[in-house]
Amino acid sequence: MSTNRLLAPEPGWEVETDVVVVGSGIAGLTTALHISRQSALRVLLVTKDVLAAGSTRWAQGGIAAALGIGDSPDQHFADTVVAGAGVCDDAAVRVLVREGAAAVRELAQIGARFDRAGDGELSLGREGGHHRDRIAHAGGDATGAEIERALVTRVLDASAVDVIEHALLLDLLTTATGEIAGLTLHVMGEGERDGVGAVRARAVVLATGGIGQVYASTTNPSVSTGDGVAAALRAGAVVRDLEFVQFHPTVAWLGHGSRGQQPLVSEAVRGEGAFLVDDDGVPFMQGAHELADLAPRDIVAKAILRRMRETGAEHVWLDARHFGAEKWRVRFPTIYATLLSLGVDPVHALIPVVPACHYASGGIRTDLVGESSLPGLFACGEAACTGVHGANRLASNSLLEGLVFGRRIADTVVARLDEPGPAPDVVDLQPGTSRLVDDGSRTGLQQLMSERVGVLRDEKGLTLAAAGLAELGEHDGGAPGTEAWETTNLLIVSSALVQAATRRAETRGAHWREDFPAGDDEHWRGHLDTTLDADGALNTTYVEIR
Numbered sequence: 001m002s003t004n005r006l007l008a009p010e011p012g013w014e015v016e017t018d019v020v021v022v023g024s025g026i027a028g029l030t031t032a033l034h035i036s037r038q039s040a041l042r043v044l045l046v047t048k049d050v051l052a053a054g055s056t057r058w059a060q061g062g063i064a065a066a067l068g069i070g071d072s073p074d075q076h077f078a079d080t081v082v083a084g085a086g087v088c089d090d091a092a093v094r095v096l097v098r099e100g101a102a103a104v105r106e107l108a109q110i111g112a113r114f115d116r117a118g119d120g121e122l123s124l125g126r127e128g129g130h131h132r133d134r135i136a137h138a139g140g141d142a143t144g145a146e147i148e149r150a151l152v153t154r155v156l157d158a159s160a161v162d163v164i165e166h167a168l169l170l171d172l173l174t175t176a177t178g179e180i181a182g183l184t185l186h187v188m189g190e191g192e193r194d195g196v197g198a199v200r201a202r203a204v205v206l207a208t209g210g211i212g213q214v215y216a217s218t219t220n221p222s223v224s225t226g227d228g229v230a231a232a233l234r235a236g237a238v239v240r241d242l243e244f245v246q247f248h249p250t251v252a253w254l255g256h257g258s259r260g261q262q263p264l265v266s267e268a269v270r271g272e273g274a275f276l277v278d279d280d281g282v283p284f285m286q287g288a289h290e291l292a293d294l295a296p297r298d299i300v301a302k303a304i305l306r307r308m309r310e311t312g313a314e315h316v317w318l319d320a321r322h323f324g325a326e327k328w329r330v331r332f333p334t335i336y337a338t339l340l341s342l343g344v345d346p347v348h349a350l351i352p353v354v355p356a357c358h359y360a361s362g363g364i365r366t367d368l369v370g371e372s373s374l375p376g377l378f379a380c381g382e383a384a385c386t387g388v389h390g391a392n393r394l395a396s397n398s399l400l401e402g403l404v405f406g407r408r409i410a411d412t413v414v415a416r417l418d419e420p421g422p423a424p425d426v427v428d429l430q431p432g433t434s435r436l437v438d439d440g441s442r443t444g445l446q447q448l449m450s451e452r453v454g455v456l457r458d459e460k461g462l463t464l465a466a467a468g469l470a471e472l473g474e475h476d477g478g479a480p481g482t483e484a485w486e487t488t489n490l491l492i493v494s495s496a497l498v499q500a501a502t503r504r505a506e507t508r509g510a511h512w513r514e515d516f517p518a519g520d521d522e523h524w525r526g527h528l529d530t531t532l533d534a535d536g537a538l539n540t541t542y543v544e545i546r
Contacts, residue, residue: 003536011184083394
């Protein structure tokens, strides 16, 4: 029995498959679809909500690839590694940019309806950090929803893909030699498969999305509780660079103390000419960076916070009044409708915005084919750390990463497993005995992380955060259930993030240490790898880039 596994009832049902994919965003759907199209392998797709509710549908701006005249993979590479602040994996970035254009075109071929120019070519926009127009978009600002629709349609047509909805990943199962052999999950509902069950499989793909709910305010949906990262840690996998949490510069300000998922104002709005101003109407990004308002996200977020601290303001403003009503309705219909519902008419008024947690550039460490440090365990999308994003993700590279590496995982799994076969023997199906964290601790955890481990960090705040998290872990444990399991996952991920952020004594990309305001390539141009030992202790080690 694993002491690191979550305390849970024994599995009441069991299924066997060749591959189980957890998550139904672009990463999980692409992986499942491509395995089913290339082979006779049995695929089980597990999702925490309904199939179409992955984080992908919230993506507004688009998907980046070198698709336009005058653009090239080399130029896309250059923009990506600059944004990544010195710690991108160059080989992974080359995979992304070289395979990206073909992957996006194939996405269009299977049914994704991207916006087109008058000549029928893809309409391409520009976002922060990009020197070329290379952002393909759909429905103006509904790119993620359209990609999700197209992929879900294809997956539902694939008879070899079985789907379990409303299922929370609990823990990973292994063989006696440490290879992955499946997982346990909890189906939230009634039916043939309900409650805790076990899936025995020859390969597991974690595409569980982000960790945004560790913070009080985030653009992530409520299901983004770091379940995949936490399960991977408990199973012994290496998690890399969790300190690099990207805060999106322009999230609509809903008032002091607003919590939960916040409405994003896409970077594409600035790509079309909107600009940031302070309370006095001063456009403060001019002169702050060569790309001004289209600088990489970490640069813009830091500039906003500096201006807020200088002026005492609770937010800054985004000025897009010059767009006019027609451009808002056609190019940004979703954002326009959301802002109007909040009482802000961007045609006539400035938009109040602040940075908020948006994207985890770190995650489960993977190689160029998406495999983790545990044989048979793959990870894709925001749950993974492929090395593509480095210390700060370039705008609209996230959808592309899920698409490109989902295809690579599928190719690897098909080549390795070849044809349907029996799942390996599981060494132990018994649930764990580790203490759960009661859901009543969630709000305190999120507030602690927001106050001490947000955009601005220092040793004092990080020390207080570590102590506060340790105290939460010592509270009377919660009873097994969805809320307690999620909160326990949040605590594990938060603790790993704080340990890495404390260890990295420099400022780089999305990690801003006020007590170490400069970058330090001599000592810190590398990665921080975190593992969880058999006693439940986190260990973080530095890995130099050579």
